[in-house]
Amino acid sequence: MTLQYAWCELRRRKARTLITVLGYALAVSSMMVLVGILQASGQSGAEILDHTGTHFVVFSPADMAACGPCLAVANSQIRSEGLVAFGTRANLMPLAFVEKIKGLPTVADAAPYLQYRFQDPNDGHLYTIGGFDPNNAMVVGTTCCAATDVIAGRFLRGSDKGQVLVEQAYAQLRRLKVGDTVPVAGQHFRVLGIVNAGIRPARADLYLPYPQAQRLVAARLPNVPLAGYTNLILVEVKDSSVQDQAIREVKSLYPDLVISSYACYRPAAQARAINTAALALLTVAIAVFTILLAMVSQLAVLVERRRDFGILKTLGFSNGRIMGQIVLESVLQAALGALVAGALVASLLPSVLWRWLVSLGVPASGIQWPWLCLLAIPLSLAGGLLAGLFPAFWVSHERPSRLLRCF
DSSP states (O other): OHHHHHHHHHHHTHHHHHHHHHHHHHHHHHHHHHHHHHHHHHHHHHHHHHTSSOEEEEEOBOOTTTOHHHHHHHTSSOTTOEEEETTEEBOOEETHHHHHHHTSTTEEEEEEEEEEEEEOTTTOOEEEEEEEOTTOHHHHHHHTOOGGGEEEEOOOOTTOOSEEEEEHHHHHHHTOOTTOEEEETTEEEEEEEEEOOOSOTTOOSEEEEHHHHHHHHHHHOTTSOOTTEESEEEEEESOGGGHHHHHHHHHHHOTTOEEEEOTTHHHHHHHHHHHHHHHHHHHHHHHHHHHHHHHHHHHHHHHHTHHHHHHHHHTTOOHHHHHHHHHHHHHHHHHHHHHHHHHHHHHTHHHHHHHHHHHTTOOGGGOOHHHHHHHHHHHHHHHHHHHHHHHHHHHHTSOHHHHHSOO
């Protein structure tokens, strides 16, 4: 019976019902669009922050008295050469250790990296080579060099032989350009490309595929077994929020390791957490604001109908019945508004808003429009319920004499 009365009242005052329904539709549509924009911008920021500084380099500083490669170099005529990491001597580590690090739950990938410092026999200058897997772009690209760092020529491929990448500073110092030949440890290599890798933890002067770098070092250290060993490990973490945990897990495998990383992952993780909290807070604030707007609209309608409710109270309608009818009317209007808003957003806004967001550089493809449209219905119903409760409570508890008073 209450539903019938509520529906009759909505049909009796069509203009007012239409305005209220459109008000709900506008409020819900605005909320859906704003939530969609926040969702897209949040995802865009998260993708950047989650992978900011999420890499580090692992090595073991060499003890000269216990380091075979160090002793081999010390007993030779060229004592400035050797396996190095960040300018210091580095021990060899078994490649099996790379697989252990890869198996850690916080690690996305890991790869061996062979870095050796040579001395040129002609003028005595020192230079470093870095051997890596060109096919492992995830790890190599963030810790060593990437295809995007190439400023001339092209990047290395795994199948390239007899060719090297040269750091821009070293190329300028030695007056090298693409296509030139550069001597490395008595062999000659063609300059395939020139790179400017910027500030990377595993930066070298010359880059080669790992097997070729290993052969060059093995020729320099014939009595040192290099097969199955490396002196640096490049590590890529799953996201910035677990990097500290990843470092602890790697250190727990071998406590004497030195781990070098950028400190930018810490503020990135903090910014990610702040953005997530801000997104949730803004979504709640938008929902509250929408409900408040609906409540003000509903209250204005009830003030207009005060005399009607005074008559109903005089005829014996209970407070509960009047309150139920008001809330039901509010929920019905909210449901109609949600349907209108859902149809509007589903049919029109995705294409229009998508183009606008893409023009701003925001990846709008990540917005779940169907999910937002479905979410609009329960949110609108909840908003209609909350928006109708306070005005209904106020009207139902007013005395009939006050409601019937002329105004």
